Amino acid sequence: MKISDVAAILQADVLVEGNMDTEVKTACGSDMMSDVLAFVKDQSVLLTGLMNPQVVRTAEMMDMHCIIFVRGKEADPMVLQLAEQKDITVLQTRYRMFTACGMLYEAGLRGGCEKE
Amino acid sequence: MSGLSLKYEVPGDDFTRAGEASSDVKRKLKKLGYDPDAIRRVAIAMYEGEINMVIHAGGGQAFVTIEPERVDIVLEDHGPGIADVEKAMQAGYSTAPDQVRSLGFGAGMGLPNMKKYTDEMTIDTEVGKGTTLKMTVLVNHKS
Numbered sequence: 001m002k003i004s005d006v007a008a009i010l011q012a013d014v015l016v017e018g019n020m021d022t023e024v025k026t027a028c029g030s031d032m033m034s035d036v037l038a039f040v041k042d043q044s045v046l047l048t049g050l051m052n053p054q055v056v057r058t059a060e061m062m063d064m065h066c067i068i069f070v071r072g073k074e075a076d077p078m079v080l081q082l083a084e085q086k087d088i089t090v091l092q093t094r095y096r097m098f099t100a101c102g103m104l105y106e107a108g109l110r111g112g113c114e115k116e
Numbered sequence: 117m118s119g120l121s122l123k124y125e126v127p128g129d130d131f132t133r134a135g136e137a138s139s140d141v142k143r144k145l146k147k148l149g150y151d152p153d154a155i156r157r158v159a160i161a162m163y164e165g166e167i168n169m170v171i172h173a174g175g176g177q178a179f180v181t182i183e184p185e186r187v188d189i190v191l192e193d194h195g196p197g198i199a200d201v202e203k204a205m206q207a208g209y210s211t212a213p214d215q216v217r218s219l220g221f222g223a224g225m226g227l228p229n230m231k232k233y234t235d236e237m238t239i240d241t242e243v244g245k246g247t248t249l250k251m252t253v254l255v256n257h258k259s
Binding site for chain 1: 131138142152217221232
């Protein structure tokens with residue numbers, strides 16, 4: 001699916017608009033960035049409730065295209081600015097982590113780490 | 117092509133800036149046309165190391181040498197040193213304070229991640245003196 005589809009499914013606000021036509025197949029949901037860095041291979045989307053610049057750095061190191069802030073949390077302008085520099089789309093959804101992950105899984109996104 | 121040597125100061129007092137050096141190395145490798153997988157391994161390993169220096173050691177210095185077939189990263193700090201390297205290498209073992217966990221780190225995956233993503237890694241550490249971490253990533257350079 002495209003990032004624009006992800007945004008539509010989660011009824012998300014687009015806080016930073018990168019390329020919304022980018023195709024994404026896999027996602028990862030975590031508040032621990034080291035876990036993201038440990039278990040993620042070719043993930044495109046990061047769902048998190050963590051709101052600091054290291055979320056963007058982590059996504060950058062992993063070549064991720066899209067960050068989704070769950071539970072409707074407000075992101076610091078500095079975080080958004082960094083994402084903009086790195087050309088990473090940032091979405092914000094009111095859904096909580098479990099629900100947001102479930103909705104995307106149901107729509108076809110996968111974890112990508114193991115055979116699913 | 118001769119090696120490109122880079123040096124970075126990693127500030128110890130500003131968590132928000134941690135990762136800037138890794139980001140710069142990543143950008144340079146991309147420009148030089150290195151294999152994306154190798155770039156990612158370098159970026160992740162160095163980024164985890166940078167985070168460690170900020171969390172545990174009050175910052176330090178990073179030296180990176182880029183050569184056609186390999187990238188060498190040396191992270192040097194004058195922090196507290198690692199008392200038990202073997203334990204520190206275990207996945208899930210962490211001495212990071214709770215405050216660090218609330219920032220998304222301190223899961224005890226830093227050193228194991230670095231080991232996993234690099235081809236060689238050595239830790240030279242002395243309690244009370246500091247730590248020097250050397251990592252090498254072998255790359256397939258696209259000429």
